[in-house]
Amino acid sequence: MRTMTNKGHFLGLLLMASSLLNCRSHPLDGFLHQEISTRDADGIKSYAGYKLFRTDVSQTQLPVVDSMDMSPGVEVWSWKHKGRSLDHQYEIDVLTPPDEEKQVRQVFNEYELPYEEVIRDLQVAINNEQGDEIIGFSPKTPHSMTWDKYHSAEDMYDYMSWLEIHYPQLVTIIDIGKSFENRSLLVAKISGHSDSPKPAIWIDGGLHAREWISPATAMFILNRLVEYQWEYEDITGKFDWYIMPLGNPDGYEYTRNHDRLWRKNRAMNPNSQCVGVDLNRNFGYRWRNGGSSVNPCSDIYAGPSAESEPETQAIRDYIMELKDQLKVYVSIHAYSQMWLLPFAGAYGLPENFDDMYEVGKLATDAIRKYDGTDYTLGSVTDLLYIASGGSGDFAYAVAGIPFSYSLELRDLGQYGFILPKEQILPTGIETYEGIRAMAAGVLERLPKYEGNSTSVTEDLPRDSDALTEPPNSLDQDLNEA
Structure with missing residues (x-):
């Protein structure tokens, strides 16, 4: 120890x-x-x-x-x-x-x-x-959302409201809960008129505060699905879409105003001087099974209990409301250019791994075809490490969503988390191409998944060495520093 x-x-x-x-x-x-x-x-x-x-x-x-x-x-x-x-x-x-x-x-x-x-x-x-903003410059759009800079949470929410006002037949903005600092957690539902219920795709971004390209890309996908809905309507229009660009608004605003590399939310931890919980280690499926910490000072602190955080609870509850409709879950992160499949919290593969892999390959091939950007495809534990308590495992194993992906966007490390604003647009375009190809692949396979019935293997090994830090063991050192 x-x-x-x-x-x-x-x-x-x-x-x-x-x-x-x-x-x-x-x-x-x-x-x-x-x-x-x-x-x-x-x-x-x-x-x-x-x-x-x-x-x-x-x-x-x-x-x-x-x-x-x-x-x-x-x-x-x-x-x-x-x-x-x-x-x-x-x-x-x-x-x-x-x-x-x-x-x-x-x-x-x-x-x-x-x-x-x-x-x-x-x-x-x-x-x-x-970068430097030009004072007095106004983008040639009727709203504040552009792809030449990283925007504030307020800008993103204003744009979402603008879409709802100008595309009322297509867009509904849903407030699914409040963050620790009482910011709204907003989801945009994009749904055209249909005589019958449609399968749905969920996309979230910004669970980790410092990964700025994640909410920016989620906003770009939202823009394309709404303002350019006439493109590829034969594919995108076959689904309802739920887009949550900013799952951790408190942490994101903290990175903008205080510490660019902050990762967690901004929750106050009981009996600790250290702030924040890693939201992508806080979901309940195999919580604290490995790759997370019990120490509140750690960047991968899993929280005092499973799904302890208001942000996690709001996402969990809303996804569970939609679980019979949702066929795809996508969580956007950065960086490393990877298209990742479950499981993250234990070694082992989902029962329908082959289907998920085939659809993921369609997506990564589409990205490569568009601009040559290479994405690596595979399970989290195969390509990275154990990371239990993640949203992707929850979506698959608890909500029963048959296609669950976690994306690691650009780049391969030249800039890492500090991706230049000039790469927002190309990252958004290539990711949207991958999402479109993914949707087409899922659409083709939907007859196999009439009811969500993903099967979870429960004999996956537990990582007994996961918890190596006592809670609060670093607090004294922090106070003395």
């Missing part, structure tokens, strides 16, 4: 590496997202001088990088398998603050880990991502 004592002795953490290999399920488990870090006069956390390094490691070397993740300010942004031909090889991105850079490079060199500097200065990348 680890502690954070002697935090300044970075290299001393490597002494724990061999024991860590068997007691860690996820690279973010040890990351302490301190809210007391350097901030400017406006209270915004600065990432000046932070670098993103990329290294390739074997499975036996994972504890080395794992130990880095326990040092203050160092965070594993991403890790993934390098391909089926390279067994047990991983590509890992490590965010490094200036005062730890020398030690991180020393570890790479000492353990002969090849590495490259992917981002030289994260704050510069953040500034470029957001």
